[in-house]
Amino acid sequence: MIPAAFEYTKPSTVDEAVRALAEGGEDARVLAGGQSLIPMLRLRMAAPTLLVDLGGLGELRGVRDDGDALVIGAMTRYADLLRDPLVRDHAPLLAQATATVADRQVRHLGTIGGSLAEADPAGDLPSVAVALDVSFEVVGPGGWRTISAADFFVDFLTTALGDGEMLGALRVPKQDGWGTHYEKFSRVAQAWSIVGVAVAVRRENGTIAEARVGLTSMGNRPLRARAVEEALAGAPATAEAVSSAAARAAEGADPPTDVWASAEYRSHLATVLTRRAVVAAGGIHAS
Amino acid sequence: MTRISITVDGVRYDDDVEARTLLVHHLRDRLGKVGTVVGCDTSNCGACTVLMAGDAVKSCNVLAVQADGTEIITIEGLAGGDGSLHPVQQAFHDRHALQCGFCTPGMILAAVDLLAENPDPSDAEIREGIEGNLCRCTGYQNIVRAVRDAASALRGAQVAEPASAVDGQMPGTPQAPPAVPSEPESVPVEAVPRPVP
C-alpha cells in the first residue's frame, strides 16, 4: 500500500531536528533508516503528520572511543557497525547480534538508534543493550539527558523517550576482558528470532566471576535473566554449573504465544539457548 | 511536494515528489524504469532491490525523498553501453538461474552488492548474502552456482587470472554443471511478515 500523506523535513543539525519535532507536536515522528517505520506507514498502522528525517545529521553517525566505552551515534547504520574496527574489538556482542539482523538490504539502511527506539522485544539489539547496560543519550527541548537501559524499555514498542525527545547516541561499555556470545534461533532466513540470548561472561581462574544475560522475544520488552546471572556468579566454569544455571532462564519471563511458537516452547528454548550462549561466551568445555 | 535530484543509471532526474512516494514507485511510474519490480507488500521479497549510493536496498522500503542526492543503479543500468551483459547477468543466463524471472532483477543486484564486499564467497556466504531475496521457482541451486561463477569471472577480470586457475569458467563458455557438494540445502520459505500491533 501507499502511505497516507505527511509533511517532511530534513534538518541538518540536532538543534533544528529538536525544534522541528517540537513544532510538529505529538503527531510528528522521527525517520531514521525507515526499515521499521516505512512498513508501518505502508500498512497505515502509523499515520504521522510530519516526518523529521535524521538522515542529514552527520553528527549522529559514527563510532568514537571514549575511554571505557564506545559512543555510537544513533544514526549509525547496521552495516557501519559491522565494518567498524572499534565495535569489532570492544563490542563484539553488538557486532555478532547485528550480523543476524534481517538481510543485507535492511542492514544498509537500518540504524542502531532506530532499532532501539522501535523497542521491539523481538529485535536483536535491545536485548544486547540491556545485557551490557548501555546508556541512552537523548536530546529534546530540555537539552540532553541520560537514560539507563533498564529504564529505557518501558513496554511493547514503548520507550522512556518523552514528548519531543529523540535518541542521539549510545554509550556502550567496552567488553575488554569479557567473553560474549549471541545465540539466536529463527525458523527461516531473514526471519525474526523466536528467542535470542545475549551473554557476556567474565571469568576469574576456574570460576565465572560475573555474567550478564539478555533475552530477546521473551516478554513485552527485552529482559535480563537475573536468576541465571545470580546462579552463575561465583559458580565453577563447568558445563554442569552452566546447565543448572541456564535451566532458570525463563524465570520471571512472560514470553508471547504467536504464529511461530507457544510460550511453553519459548521458555524451553530460552534454557537451551542460554546454556549454549554461556558455554560459548565463557569458553567452557564439556567435562 | 519536495524537490529531489537523483541519478538513475547514469542519467540525472530532478522532480517534485510527494514525501510519501516510495522509491520503487518513483522509479517505475515517474521515470519509466520498469525493470525494477514489486513482488510483495511486506518488504520481504527483495524483488525491488536497487543499488543506492553503492549499497543494495529494497526500493519499496525507501522513500524517494531519502534517495535525494544519491546515485541509483537499477537492473537496466548494469549492462555495458554496447549491450554486453554484466558478468552477474551473464552468469545467470549461462547457469539458467531463473525460471519466471520475477525475482531476477533484485537477485542480480543483491549478488552485485555481495560480490563488491566479498569477491570470493563460499556457497554458505552466497546463500546468506542473498537471504533478503526470495525466489519461488528455482530452488536457489542455480542462483548460487551463477553467483559463484560470476565471482570468479569478476575476480578474473580484475587480476586477469587464467580461466583455468579459477573455480568455474568464464561466462559465455558452454559448461557442464559442476559436481555439486551434497550439502543439505536450506530453502528459505517466505517469511511471515512480522505482525504489527
Ligand SMILES: Cc1cc2nc3c(=O)[nH]c(=O)nc-3n(C[C@H](O)[C@H](O)[C@H](O)COP(=O)(O)OP(=O)(O)OC[C@H]3O[C@@H](n4cnc5c(N)ncnc54)[C@H](O)[C@@H]3O)c2cc1C
Ligand atoms: C524484512 C525485514 C526484516 C527484519 N528483520 C529483523 C531482525 O531479524 N532483527 C531485528 O532486530 N530487526 C529486524 N528488522 C527491523 C530492522 O531492524 C529495523 O531497521 C529497525 O528496527 C529500525 O531501524 P531504522 O533506522 O530503520 O528506524 P526507523 O524505521 O526509521 O524508525 C523506527 C522507529 O524508531 C523511531 N526512531 C528512529 N530513530 C530514532 C531516534 N534517533 N530517536 C527517536 N526515535 C527514533 C521512529 O520514529 C520509528 O518509530 C527487519 C526489518 C525488515 C524490513
Ligand code: FES
Ligand atoms: S517488493 Fe520490495 S521487498 Fe518485496
Ligand code: FES
Ligand atoms: S525465477 Fe521465479 S521467482 Fe525466482
